[in-house]
Amino acid sequence: MKRIATLCVVVAAVSRLLFSQAWADRSEYDLALSLRSETVPANQLALISQWRQKYPKSSLKIWRAELELDAARDAGDWKAVLSAATEIFKADPDNFNGSYWTVLLTPSQNAPVETLETGVNAARKLVVASTTRPPAITDAEWQQNKMQLAGLGHKTLGWVDWQKKSYATAESELRAALDSNQRDVEISAWLGTVLALQKTPQKQLESIWHLARAVYTDGDQALTGAKRRDARSLLEAIYVSYHGSADGIDAIGQQAVAAAAPPLDFKIESAAQVAQRLQDEELVKANPDLANWVFIKRRLQADDGQAHLRTLSQTAQLLKGGVVVRTTPNARPKEIGIGIVDPDLEEIVLKLEAPFTTSIPKGAHVEFIAMPESMTTSPFALVMTGSRKDLVITTKPQQ
């Protein structure tokens, strides 16, 4: 008895399904038939418009929207494609055709941010649906396209977040998109842009990799002409803003083509680092003694300064170009404060094993060999120990 009841329910459901896919009358069939024999997409769209006006509540409206989507696609009317796809998706969220085209067209049709909700829903649906092959799609089609479907869903979600200026969320979606579909270099371009817009040096550095990959990739997957030129202009601006000039951009581009993500040790000299390097090179040429001390001091003031001190304290250091800032005590001093960068700023505290035989006037020029022992960071001072025989007063201050 229970089986019979179940069978009745099934039969009723099938009947409803059959009934729901019926022509309202022969005139509706006539319209569809004329659509079938029409070959010009614009005329097909006009016939579908007539069909929609005459039968607004047609039980075949998903079919009609699917046919409209095809005709609009053939006519190159992408707004109409999006409209038909949205209609399909809203009527049947499991219809892959509707969700696919809604997701694909959401970024490019410049819909206002407030109206992007359908695109977001369709994209989420596509990401979930991309794990299971819909029955209407053949296995071969599925194998060929499933990875790009998940990528497409994440890409559109990333784009929507980007438009809402939720850059961190956009970054996360676009990273997921890139994981799913590394062949789509437009994802790299978008990820690069979103990273750059977060305006931190580390993100800016990574953005250069992704944009370079998008711009320098050739072949089937390359960005098309106008897109590529446009993306290149942004890449160059970000690169110059970071590095100070366009030098080396081609090498980065060639490197980026090979991998979707930068290596862990990926580095580009920042403009400040380039300037510093040039300054250092200039300094070494112009004043090697000063350069020697400046480099030591810089390493000691860095985050790993204490570790560097341990290394440094293994060897005696010859320092030249010092000026006596302080002596303690004044007569036969045992401790001398020395500045090298600035004659008024004590940077080194030299402790002598035995007091100096005479007093040393302030401003006297010295050079010495001593062992680094310890340091203070605020104010900075390197404490060194040495023998008085290794301290040479090179000049005396002018009176």
Place this chain on the structure above:
Amino acid sequence: MSFTRVLATLAFSLAVLADGLAWAAEDGKRLALIIGNDAYSIRPLRNAVNDARAMDKALQAAGFRTILVENATKVAMEKYVPQFLRGIGPDDTALFFYAGHAFQYQGENVLIPVDFEPTGNAIDARFRSFSLAQLFDHLKLSRPKRAILIIDACRSNPVAEGTSLQAGLAMPQNPGREWYVAYSTSPNRVATDNPNGKNSYFTEALSDLVTQPGLTIDDVFTRVREKVETATKGAQTPWSQTSLTAKFHFIAPKEAEKVTDASLTKKWLDEGLRYEQQGEWQEAIDLFERVVNEEKDGPIRSRASARLPYASARRDAQTLFEQRKYSEAGTKLIEACKLEPFGFSAAIEAADSFLLAEDFDGAANVLAEVRKRAASEGVKIATAMLTEIAPINTIAAAELKRGVPEPPSIRELFASHRVGVPDFASGQAYSRQAQPVEYAKFVPQFPAPAVPKPVALASAQDQAQSGNTSASVAPASPGATASGEAQSPIDLETLHAELHSISGSRDLVEEVLVDVQVGKAKSPMALLVDGKPVARELPYKAHLAPGKYRLTLVEHGKRVREQEIEVKNGEPKIVDVDQ
């Protein structure tokens, strides 16, 4: 014949057989008849024979087998034209070039042989000459793959004098399909013979361009037009008319430059479908086959390929019907109906054929199918026909008794449409060409970093000696950025102010700058002065040359407010930015 010299043989030129021109052979033969007439008894020409020779050389280089006739009499023209026509096959390209005198008579173009005897009577003149229309007609019967007619004959002519004939040539009245017709000047206009040159302006340009690889015939004549117009200072504009549906290259592009023109194959497909609707089946088949041969795969090829069996069945049925083999025609049309179940015309023609063959059962069965599948109008026609034969045919009577059946389901009607299955290839193609992001608009947010401060090179010793204690080298921690921009670029995206000078009174002898404080904004905002970012937030004190400036408030890339300010010498100024 004394003026006539036939210089070419009927054998294929060696060039055609050369490996480098194998593409020409693939497209069928290329044949050209070239006539150049100078030696007229009145108004002889200087360049027509040279023109013919130049074209002979150029066309041979383009893989044409040529027949060159210099100073052709009427008899010679009547001899070599048929010889040329006889050599043309259905896959061939036929080219006719004529340089000499010609005239138009009642809209018909007529070529003048060198033995033409002047006459004051237009009718006599017509019969002493060679009709171009006649050549057109015979060429159409030869059905070459394409025909190219080039007439450099619009010079002022001896025939028009003393008659009422109009100068220049008439529009071609009866060109065929896949033809290209070119004149050295526009219809009804007269061309010049280039008195100082060896060739006419037209042929000089044409013979040069024909030998350039990769140019389509349209490219060639566009450039000829440009060159002739330039040479004649606009007095002569070559004219052409075409019905070619495929690109034709005199010399094909190099392999690497060849491109598949999808729009062209789409055009062939559409044209084939139009021929189908007009019942011109052979023409439709020709175009579908061309698409199939040209495209390796893709939706256009699939559609053309799918139409071929149906169009072939219809063409065969048409042939059988014309041969009065009605029963066979009906059977062929039933084949067509199976291929295109909703093809109403095939079904009605099948019913007609069966009726003419007195096969009433066959007709009734077809009409029953029509009542099921056709639109309301077709149902009415089929019902009327069934009503006619019902008295003598039981099948028809039974069908009428059953009533009009329900139409097929939409799934059956659009059997090739797969509901819920996206066309991935179209989607990918769209993605490649769509440009949802304008990357360049973000460029201003990433300005070039400021120039680093000059380095101090003096040591403490040097400074101690010089007494200068202000300079220093600031040690930088590794990885730190010296420029503010690299560390944190100025945000111009949401809101910022821009100050632009409009006019200035800067003193170039003595630099005078005025302190201008830009400030009092309700929200934090950056400032650009003459396009250069100078501050992340306001207020900001700028040193400006006296003059007029425009202060603009920019929100999300749009200018929301502007104000003009004047900076005067000796007057420090405060400018508020109110939103």
